[in-house]
Amino acid sequence: MxxxxxxxxxxxxxxxxxxxxxxxxxxxxxxxxxxxxxxxxxxxxxxxxxxxxxxxxxxxxxxxxxFEERPLVSSQFLWNEFYKYEACEYCLRSLETAENQSRRLTEDPTLTLPLPECDETDQSKYVNCPQCQITYCCQECQKRAWEEYHQTLCMGASRQDENHPLYKLQEMWRNIHFPPESCSIMLIAKMIALVKQSKNKSDILERFSGFVKTTINEDEALVHKMMGEKFQEPLEMLRQQMTDTLYEDTVQHWFTPEGFRSLFALVGRNGQGIGSSSISTWVKNCEKLDLAEEKKEEVDLFIDKLYEELEKVSGSFLDCEGSGLYSLxxxxxxxCLPNAEITFPYNNNIMAVVAxxxxxxxxxxxxxxxxxxxxxxxxxxxxxxxxxxxxxxxxxxxxxxxxxxxxxxxxxxxxxxxxx
Ligand SMILES: [Zn+2]
Ligand SMILES: [Zn+2]
Ligand SMILES: [Zn+2]
Structure with missing residues (x-):
């Protein structure tokens, strides 16, 4: 900036x-x-x-x-994941069917959505990591994740093991940072893992260095804003846990107290919120259909009532939410009078900036x-x-x-x- x-x-x-x-x-x-x-x-x-x-x-x-852009790295928020907003570990695609998502978020297990052909979820394509069983929306996402960072971050059979260092790190974060979340510690873990696994480390470091940087005083202000007033102690705990878990020589400066704080400031300043939802995809597809006037009114009414109910039960927590770093x-x-806006048209983390x-x-x-x-x-x-x-x-x-x-x-x- x-x-x-x-x-x-x-x-x-x-x-x-x-x-x-x-x-x-x-x-x-x-x-x-x-x-x-x-x-x-x-x-x-x-x-x-x-x-x-x-x-x-x-x-x-x-x-x-x-233009359209994939993030350099992205991650679902941890509370969001914890509350069963099921998303692809790599691209954040919402994995539940629109109907199941509606049932969960309205707490109405009998709810049935009309026009099921408008639901795009294709569960036959889903694949799990053979080691840790985490779910991806397709083979391609699993492959990319493994090549980019998951080899380092895969917890194998210990995904629910409280003693696993990555479990501890996530637990620590959830205890510090309650919803609404603005960042996930896993975004930082993925950045480190990307460097660890990269065959061309200077290239990946150059791409990270392209994001807006901040001064020491600004870092302090941003981290304060992200983590609340008493951020010093939890931040130090996270730094130690991160160092024990993922220390990487190439980016040793990220593990110093100052460097770690800068890393937080970087994702705080540059991180872009991402939201995906099978329900909104279903709604969008319903709206595109060429229906008879009467049928159209009926569907519109159903959708209005559905959103009313969703809001009543789940408030603003409707989407699979996370954040990512986008270079461009x-x-x-x-x-304050923008000529363009950010959209996520594909129910995943691919961003389209639209005039x-x-x-x-x-x-x-x-x-x-x-x-x-x-x-x-x-x-x-x-x-x-x-x-x-x-x-x-x-x-x-x-x-x-x-x-x-x-x-x-x-x-x-x-x-x-x-x-x-
Ligand atoms: Zn995916
Ligand atoms: Zn795995
Ligand atoms: Zn302005």
């Missing part, structure tokens, strides 16, 4: 000049490699203030896909780091959230046009409205 921030401190122990050269050469390399791969977008380093930005190389219409998407800057309006060649592609709800709040509230979570002050056109508004949070505004 901010080039200065990007350049000042990192989890690497280079001196500052070396770091500068490394960053610049990396950024150039990454820009070049992305140029090769993407006809639609390119990374620009022109803006000194914002650091990297993503620029459109074509004209796009509303709803066009600007992480170069998209924020705007919200016409975008012309040479225009910067901006997404919103804020939820739809936060985006509608006052400038002061938006900037407060962005500052706390992403460490920058937004200067988007909307914020600039509201610069003269009083410094009030949305709640204060609402209170004022109530008094009127």
């Amino acid at each position: 901010l080039l200065l921030v990007l350049l000042t401190v990192s989890i690497f122990t280079f001196d500052i000049l070396e770091l500068f050269n490394f960053e610049v050469s990396f950024a150039k390399k990454m820009a070049a490699s992305i140029k090769e791969k993407h006809d639609n977008v390119e990374i620009s380093l022109e803006s000194l203030k914002k650091g990297k930005s993503l620029i459109s190389k074509k004209n796009f219409n509303e709803e066009d896909i600007l 998407q992480s170069t998209c800057n924020h705007s 919200k309006e016409q975008i012309a060649t040479g225009q910067e592609i901006c997404i919103s780091y804020l939820s739809e709800c936060d985006l509608s709040r006052s400038r002061h509230s938006r900037q407060k959230i962005l500052k706390e979570n992403y460490l920058f002050t937004c200067e988007c056109p909307k914020c600039l046009s509201e610069a003269d508004d009083p410094d009030m949070t949305s709640e204060e505004e609402e209170e004022m409205d109530d008094e009127d």
